[in-house]
Amino acid sequence: MRFSHVLSSLAIVPALVSSFPNAPFKTQGKKIIDSVGSNITYAGVNWPGAGEVMIPEGLQYQSIASIVSKIKSLNMNVVRLTFAIEMIDDIKDRGGDVTIQKAFSKALGAAKGETAYQSVIKNNPQFNAATTRLQVYDAIANELNKQGIYVHLDNHMSKGAWCCGGGDGNTWFGDQYFNIANWKRGLQYMADYGKKWPNFVSIGLRNEFRKPDNAGSSLPYDWSTWYTHNIDAANIVNAANPNILVFLSGLDYDTKLSPIVDGSDLGGGKKFLLTDFKYANKLVLELHNYQNSATACGDIEGGLWNQGFRAHGEKALNKMPVVLTEFGFSQADNSYNGVYASCIRKLMPQWEAGWTVWVLSGSYYIRSGTQDYEETWGLLNHQWSDWRSKPAIDALKTLIAASLD
Numbered sequence: 001m002r003f004s005h006v007l008s009s010l011a012i013v014p015a016l017v018s019s020f021p022n023a024p025f026k027t028q029g030k031k032i033i034d035s036v037g038s039n040i041t042y043a044g045v046n047w048p049g050a051g052e053v054m055i056p057e058g059l060q061y062q063s064i065a066s067i068v069s070k071i072k073s074l075n076m077n078v079v080r081l082t083f084a085i086e087m088i089d090d091i092k093d094r095g096g097d098v099t100i101q102k103a104f105s106k107a108l109g110a111a112k113g114e115t116a117y118q119s120v121i122k123n124n125p126q127f128n129a130a131t132t133r134l135q136v137y138d139a140i141a142n143e144l145n146k147q148g149i150y151v152h153l154d155n156h157m158s159k160g161a162w163c164c165g166g167g168d169g170n171t172w173f174g175d176q177y178f179n180i181a182n183w184k185r186g187l188q189y190m191a192d193y194g195k196k197w198p199n200f201v202s203i204g205l206r207n208e209f210r211k212p213d214n215a216g217s218s219l220p221y222d223w224s225t226w227y228t229h230n231i232d233a234a235n236i237v238n239a240a241n242p243n244i245l246v247f248l249s250g251l252d253y254d255t256k257l258s259p260i261v262d263g264s265d266l267g268g269g270k271k272f273l274l275t276d277f278k279y280a281n282k283l284v285l286e287l288h289n290y291q292n293s294a295t296a297c298g299d300i301e302g303g304l305w306n307q308g309f310r311a312h313g314e315k316a317l318n319k320m321p322v323v324l325t326e327f328g329f330s331q332a333d334n335s336y337n338g339v340y341a342s343c344i345r346k347l348m349p350q351w352e353a354g355w356t357v358w359v360l361s362g363s364y365y366i367r368s369g370t371q372d373y374e375e376t377w378g379l380l381n382h383q384w385s386d387w388r389s390k391p392a393i394d395a396l397k398t399l400i401a402a403s404l405d
């Protein structure tokens with residue numbers, strides 16, 4: 001390389017460095033804006049890490065760098081990286097973070113756990129027997145930063161396991177595994193811990209609140225309970241880390257946010273007021289949608305709008321950004337071409353809304369008792385080596401382009 005070429009390639013480095021991540025973000029009406037005033041629209045993918053092993057998936061098949069490069073090749077800008085509160089309980093109450101070797105052994109059994117661990121360190125030789133789970137989160141956050149992708153942490157479960165059902169003990173405040181104090185402590189810990197990641201821009205307080213099978217007077221499932229704990233948790237998180245956005249998730253598997261948008265009665269005369277939160281310009285709403293069997297886009301559109309995206313409308317009492325943090329469909333057939341997938345591709349750009357698709361995983365270390373579980377909804381194949389469906393990915397790329405336009 002000639003010297004003049006060295007100079008000209010060096011000259012572009014400062015511009016690249018200063019354009020990412022431009023954190024912290026804040027909200028302004030329906031928009032998320034970065035520190036230089038640009039609109040930010042999330043266009044990304046879910047990377048699960050809240051299963052029994054409590055280590056982000058896929059590392060028994062590929063390196064972190066190669067997985068992140070795949071995400072980057074789509075021009076996605078964010079990863080919704082999930083974690084379980086149990087990981088922080090281990091750190092706080094049970095003698096510190098667990099090594100990945102022990103985590104695999106505990107979740108998969110001694111022999112299969114060791115095999116998985118050996119594959120992980122073969123693909124990711126920067127790890128070894130002393131590496132802990134949080135150090136894997138560090139490595140992923142750092143690689144995402146290097147490749148210009150934001151980190152959105154998501155508290156997916158209390159107890160590490162596949163989510164979600166009404167009887168899984170993680171449904172709601174006070175459920176079998178959903179200890180409220182531990183939940184708040186875990187959020188506070190991760191909000192603070194992630195300060196060392198420059199690209200850590202937001203956190204979801206809890207994935208998919210849902211009605212416990214045993215809901216009742218000792219386990220009341222209502223908006224008033226939701227409001228009390230979400231205000232408290234949001235304030236705790238932002239006190240620990242005032243820079244990050246806080247995502248609030250609705251009821252009924254995060255399909256319902258309407259009383260928040262409308263400012264209607266949450267029970268006992270309480271109403272959602274942005275000013276009830278200490279960091280009102282850090283609040284974002286998140287919604288999930290799996291109306292995969294819909295036969296008309298209008299049915300999806302009406303529901304999504306009324307249950308949350310109305311916060312993007314002129315008439316909303318509480319104008320806030322809404323991000324569709326989960327939607328998805330089989331990558332093993334022609335679903336990408338169906339009513340549901342086509343409808344989401346139309347609506348998100350139309351509403352200038354961000355989204356993260358479910359799911360990156362081609363397979364899981366373990367899911368619902370099955371090891372090396374095949375995920376047919378995964379964008380990646382079982383070995384995380386290539387896309388599961390090229391046509392589905394091409395369709396997804398049109399959504400990414402339209403969203404980031």
Ligand SMILES: *[C@@H]1O[C@H](CO)[C@@H](O)[C@H](O)[C@H]1NC(C)=O
Pocket residue numbers: 031037038039352
């Ligand atoms: C951000 O989006 C809003 C709403 O669509 C638009 O009015 C504004 O011009 C955008 N700002 C920038 C800096 O592009």
